[in-house]
Amino acid sequence: MGFKQYLVAAVAIVGLGAGSAPGWAQDVGTPSEGGSHTAASLVQTIPGMPPVSNPANLYSETGGSHIAPEVARDLERVYVPNLRSNDVSVIDPATNKVVDRFPVGKSPQHVVPSWDLRTLWVTNNAEGTVHGSLTPIDPRTGRPGPSIAVDDPYNMYFTPDGKSAIVVAEARKRLDFRDPHSMQLQQSIDVPECKGVNHAAFSIDGRYAIFTCEFGGHLVKVDMVEKKVLGYLKLSSGGMPQDVLVSPNGKIFYVADMMADGVFLVDGDTFRETGFIHTGLGAHGLYPSRDGTKMYVANRGSHLIHGHPHSKGGGVSVIDFATNKVVATWPVPGGGSPDMGNVSADGKSLWLSGRFDDVVYRINTKDGSMISIPVGQEPHGLTVWPQPGRYSIGHTGILR
Numbered sequence: 001m002g003f004k005q006y007l008v009a010a011v012a013i014v015g016l017g018a019g020s021a022p023g024w025a026q027d028v029g030t031p032s033e034g035g036s037h038t039a040a041s042l043v044q045t046i047p048g049m050p051p052v053s054n055p056a057n058l059y060s061e062t063g064g065s066h067i068a069p070e071v072a073r074d075l076e077r078v079y080v081p082n083l084r085s086n087d088v089s090v091i092d093p094a095t096n097k098v099v100d101r102f103p104v105g106k107s108p109q110h111v112v113p114s115w116d117l118r119t120l121w122v123t124n125n126a127e128g129t130v131h132g133s134l135t136p137i138d139p140r141t142g143r144p145g146p147s148i149a150v151d152d153p154y155n156m157y158f159t160p161d162g163k164s165a166i167v168v169a170e171a172r173k174r175l176d177f178r179d180p181h182s183m184q185l186q187q188s189i190d191v192p193e194c195k196g197v198n199h200a201a202f203s204i205d206g207r208y209a210i211f212t213c214e215f216g217g218h219l220v221k222v223d224m225v226e227k228k229v230l231g232y233l234k235l236s237s238g239g240m241p242q243d244v245l246v247s248p249n250g251k252i253f254y255v256a257d258m259m260a261d262g263v264f265l266v267d268g269d270t271f272r273e274t275g276f277i278h279t280g281l282g283a284h285g286l287y288p289s290r291d292g293t294k295m296y297v298a299n300r301g302s303h304l305i306h307g308h309p310h311s312k313g314g315g316v317s318v319i320d321f322a323t324n325k326v327v328a329t330w331p332v333p334g335g336g337s338p339d340m341g342n343v344s345a346d347g348k349s350l351w352l353s354g355r356f357d358d359v360v361y362r363i364n365t366k367d368g369s370m371i372s373i374p375v376g377q378e379p380h381g382l383t384v385w386p387q388p389g390r391y392s393i394g395h396t397g398i399l400r
Contacts, residue, residue, distance in 0.1 A: 043250075046206040046225055048161030050390050050400070057248040058204050059292035062399045064346045066388040071117050074139040074386045078351050080360055081108035081122055082376025088122060088135075089360075089375040090142055093344065093384075096362060096373055105133035105147050110340070110381030113392040113399070115158035115165075115180055120383060123153040125170065134167075134183060139385050148183050151176070155198050155381070157394030159224055160206030166394070168211070170198050175211070175222065193232050194220040199243045202393055203268055204250025210268060212241035212255060219244075219255065221271050233271055235264055240303075243340070245286035245295060245398070248321055254295060256283040259303055265324065277324055281313030285340040285396075289365065290347025290388075294327070295319045296365075298338040298352050309357045310335035316350065316363060330368030332361065340381040342397045345388055353379035 043052040054060040078091040081104070088108065090100035105124025112121045122135040124147070133147040134156070154170035159177075164186055167176040173194055177186045191197050196215030203209070208230065211220050217239035221230040235241060238260025245254045246268065255264040262283050265275035280299030287296045296318060301311030314336035318328035332338060332354075338361055341352035350363040359372040360379060381396045389399025 043205050046161055048163060049206040050160075052204060055204070055249065057292045058246070058250055058400055059248055059288050062288075062290070062292070062387070062389040064290055064388055066390075067345060067386055068117065068390070071139075071386045075142045076386065077139075077142050078360065078382055078384050079111040079120060079122075079137060079142075080353060080375045080379045080382040081111050082378060083107055083109065083380050084377035086124075087376055088137070088144070089379070091360060091373060091375075093349070093362075096371060098373065098375060100142060101376065102144055104135040104144065106131060108135075108380070109153075110155050110396055111137070111383040112156045112381075112394050113383060113385070113387065113397045115162040115391050115393070117387075117389075117392060117399075120385065121156060121165075123156050123167075123381075125152050125154040127171075150178070150183055155200075155395060157200050157202075157209070158392060160202055160391075160393060160400075162391060166200075168198055168200070170196055170214075173197060177227065187227060189222060189227055189229065191220050191222070191229060194218060199241075199395065201244040201246040201253055201398075204246065208268070210244060210253050210266070210271075212244050214240055214242065217241065219266065219271075221268075231271060233266065233273065235260075236273055237276075238262075238264070242284045243286040243395075245288065248288070248292045252324075254286055254319075256286050256297060258282040258284055258300060261299070263297060263319070275324065277319060277326065279317035279319070279326060280315055280329070281311070282307070283317075285338070285352065287341065287343055287350065288321075290343055290345075293321055295321060296343070296350050298340065300339055300355060301332075301335065301337050302356070307337055307356045309337065311337055311356070314338055314354075316352070316368065328368060330363060330370070332370065336361065336372075339379075340396055342382070342384040342387070344384055345386060349384075351382060351384050353382050355380065 080089040106126040120137040135147040136145040152169035155168040157166040164177040194213035238257035240259040253266040262278040282300035284300040285298035301314030315331035337356040338352040339355035363370040
């Protein structure tokens with residue numbers, strides 16, 4: 001079966017489509033990890049978005065036992081985009097060995113799970129050229145399909161209703177809404193004051209998203225219903241915001257800033273900065289723990305865009321969501337450059353790319369011990385697959 005035929009068959013099997021989450025995901029009467037469904041109606045989501053099962057923990061459906069049956073049949077792999085070698089390394093977590101490596105487009109930045117969880121998209125933004133592309137990976141076989149020409153896909157997200165992919169065209173200061181399967185352009189939103197737009201998080205009800213503006217020290221808030229810019233926010237200090245993650249209760253947006261060496265707290269509804277948590281040198285990637293109680297902060301160990309290997313400042317900080325306090329710090333032995341990644345389905349391992357060390361770190365989430373796995377040149381936004389959850393909002397696999 002060809003890759004395109006496979007996608008069609010997969011859609012037919014599990015009844016996927018815009019506004020329809022995989023399989024069991026529509027059953028909101030099933031108990032979830034982290035709380036019950038009794039208050040689900042308290043959150044009025046945008047039309048077509050799956051309901052919020054537990055308003056106290058929007059990650060409640062991403063517990064380890066919540067892998068959809070169709071997704072559970074996929075290969076267990078870690079997909080690593082190597083920015084400078086223009087390829088993807090594939091790691092088997094059972095052996096911690098690279099078992100495959102294949103070429104993709106120029107400058108692969110992230111591997112992004114689709115909203116319906118049936119395709120992993122490699123965002124090749126072809127830095128400095130107009131030859132960007134998206135390469136689909138079939139998670140059942142682990143093999144790539146033909147790339148699709150797309151302008152400047154630095155990163156990619158999906159509207160919570162599944163109707164659009166959002167290609168983050170960083171160099172263009174633009175958000176391109178595209179068909180989530182064909183990637184045909186639907187419409188664009190210019191964000192002229194957002195220099196270096198790259199990462200995002202969505203409100204608990206799906207009505208707005210907040211994007212970081214890396215090279216301007218700003219955030220931009222975008223209305224996901226009206227498709228328009230609602231405003232900009234200049235962070236009080238630092239000046240190079242990176243990843244952004246919403247708290248389990250949807251009230252706080254955490255913004256990693258690699259110049260401020262920590263995480264800003266922003267009230268999404270009022271769009272105001274409310275606090276700051278110091279973590280470590282070059283705060284970069286943000287990931288929730290599998291039980292939704294903690295956040296892992298990857299500190300890249302440098303303020304430089306092109307840093308040096310074996311940085312003594314490289315490591316991971318663990319923040320408790322309930323207290324907004326750092327409860328653990330895990331330095332990389334011998335120094336390193338942890339960047340982007342995700343948590344394993346069972347929550348026992350945090351996988352992060354070692355951006356300037358050409359390795360991937362597998363970190364034990366119980367005690368912070370870690371191993372390094374050599375990969376290609378300048379690994380960036382890796383994804384771990386399969387993942388539990390009903391649907392993906394993009395990046396390296398932020399599921400709900």
